[in-house]
Amino acid sequence: MSILEIKDFSVSYLGDDYVVRAVDQVNLHIEEGVSLGIVGESGSGKSTLMLGVLRLLNERTSKTEGEAFFAGNDLIAMTRKELSKVRWAEISVVFQKAMNVFSPVHTIGTFLTDIYRVHRPAAKAKEIRKEQEELLALVNLPKQVLKMYPHELSGGMLQRTSIAMSLMLRPKILVMDEATTALDVITQNQILTEILEIEDKLQLTRILITHDMSVVANFCKKIAVFYAGRLMEVGFTEDVLINPKHPYTRDLIKSYPTFAEDGTGTVVRIPGTMIDLKKPYEGCPYAERCSQATDRCRKERPLESFVNNSWSYYCHNPLEGGRADE
Amino acid sequence: MSEKDIKSSVQEMINRQTKKADQIIQADQTILQVTSLKKYYRQKNKRNVLVRSLDGVSFELGRGECLGIIGESGCGKSTLGRVLIGLEDATAGEILLDYEDIKEVKKRNRKELRRKAQMVFQNPFDTFDNRIRIGDILSSALKLHNIGSTAKIRKQMVLDSLKKVGLLPEEDYYKRYPNELSGGQLQRISILRSMLLKPEFIVADEPVSMLDVSVRAEVIHMLDDMAKKENTAVVFISHDIATTRYIADRIAVMYLGRIMEIGKANEVITNPLHPYTKALISNCGDADPRNKMKPLQVKGEPPSPMNIPEGCVFSDRCPYATQRCRTEEQTLHDFKENGHLVRCRFAMQHKENG
Secondary structure, three states: OOOEEEEEEEEEOOOOEEEEEOOOOOOEEOOOOOOEEEEEEOOOOOOHHHHHHHHOOOOOOOEEEEEEEEEEEOOOOOOHHHHHHEOOOOOOEEOOOHHHHOOOOOOOOHHHHHHHHOOOOOOHHHHHHHHHHHHHHHHOOOOHHHHHHHOOHHHHHHHHHHHHHHOOOOOOOEEEOOOOOOOOOOHHHHHHHHHHHHHHHOOOOEEEEOOOHHHHHHOOOOEEEEEEOOOEEEEEEEHHHHOOOOOHHHHHHHHOOOOOOOOOOOOOOOOOOOOOOOOOEEEOOHHHHHOOOOOOHHHHHOOOOEOOOOEEEEOOOOOOHHEHHH | OHHHHHHHHHHHHHHHHHHHHHHHOOOOEEEEEEEEEEEEEEEEOOOOOOEEEEEEEEEEEEEEOOOEOOOOOOOOOHHHHHHHHHOOOOOOEEEEEOEEEOOOOHHOOOHHHHEEEEEEOOOOOHHOOOOOOOOHHHHHHHHHHHOOOOOHHHHHHHHHHHHHOEEEEEEEHHHHHHOOOHHHHHHHHHHHHHHHHOOOOOEEEEOOOOHHHHHHHHHHHHHHHHHHOOOEEEEEEOOOOHHHHHHOOOOEEEEEEEEEEEEEEHHHHOOOOHHHHHHHHHHHOOOOOOOOOOOOOOOOOOOOOOOOOOOOOOOOOOOOHHHHHHHOOOOEEEOOOOOOOEOOHHHHHHHHHO
16 A cells, blocks of 8 residues: 555756756655665755655745645645644654754753644653653663753764654654765664664654665665656665666666675766756656667657566666666 | 686786785885874863874875775774875874975975875865866966976866866866866866876875765776876775775774774775674675675764773774773784784684684
């Protein structure tokens, strides 16, 4: 069952004399309990997509089109009041810079109480306290943290705190927008492993936005690859990363240095740069850099093709042999 | 190519690399000698508390060699880079560049030091002044060091170098402003600028971590090519182990201002001896879901450099630590006598126990 259904979703950033199509007609179904990793380079629209769906963008400088259904309700058509009930209670977000989320003049406990005041005004102080301690235990933090100020905690601890905060109201969806990118690998793995463990218990669907494919390979069931605002390929990680259908997916995988046993994994760069999204274009945005591109790619926009009902791609000339296809 | 062919060609490549590394070490062409380098900072409000960012770092660097320095944030790897090229003065210890103390070189003539040691910074967008053309940025370095007698000659030199590294059409790049270039292009200009004076060694501090993966490869290749061609030594600082292994001849693993392990890149990555290196490497994932990582768990987070534990600095997080580790300081030791040094008393025992 899909918990979040994004349909024909587009976001444009409005400049003085130009429009940037940051997200371009994206269709994406996110199933309950199936963690999704959204990958792409900078400027691929991976963050904008979720910001747009949650309506966190400035309405004066951006324009959102399309629909996004959460449990049957269109988030885009909702009034602000209705939306505020969904945000944080049903869908919560953790951003990259946890250190900047907290005001330095309040204790961690204050932040963790604020949410209850807004969303659950009837909750008693004792209950809140119990909940808080439980949540902190969930992310491996001692309860003394409640009395501490943000500057007394390390980056990793603050990131854990903001994850605890996002889980307070037991949301159905947790969006992590490069939430662990700034952390050290060891800390990053600790946090992601902890979330992986509590996911089933809380019936949580995780959406992980990152540029690091190894994180997705290790911690997500499905992967969605974005390029220049468009969805390129989506499917189970084992399928997409081993036998990519879209040439971009393959090229992206190849540009990573690997840890192959013999240590000779070569990195191959993708020629050219991403197209300028300020200018309108036809066909596939990757056509200029793609080794498989034909005239058709430059003229006709690829439609969604399905390998099976969970794996699809947008390409006229999909790869046959996948990763091994040189 | 059959699998066997690939394997044999891979083996050949490894042999070649190993041989090359051996030659570099044997030829005694040392360009940089660092001996028990220390850098302490004082906090503004707590004057009596020392922040020990570097605490006794020693290593040697051969001509044309690339040394990768890896470690988590706060381990002192960036401080090391800054001290090495004289941006900051060391609290104690010695850095010999071409058998001469850089303090002396710096005192005598700062410009002379800059001709010998250069740096590539992490963020290419902050490196350049957006109001100065690329051509002027590059030729000003030449002018400052009295290379090329006229502006015309200098321009030609810059154009040639742009052409040589494949920034084409070179005339076009010469005229452009930094804000008209992408991050990857700017970083290549940054590397070009640092190499323009043909320095003896350069420090590259996270040169690709700000860039998109699709252009990283190009920047790494360029740095590698130029350094090999000019026989320039490179200190490549990064937290990205896979990338470092790709470019470096030798790798040093840093933790709390010390080198915990140093050796040939392949040796350190495939055959780590220190428990910290093992943990660090096991926590690096691969983009191939068939190679799921099996991370070794390490307790807690690195201690603050203001409060360094006694004995082995990793002892409070190490799964194998004994009482002796917590009281006695360890030194770098060459157990295998092959230039693979490790700061752990029990490294060989752990190895045997798996």
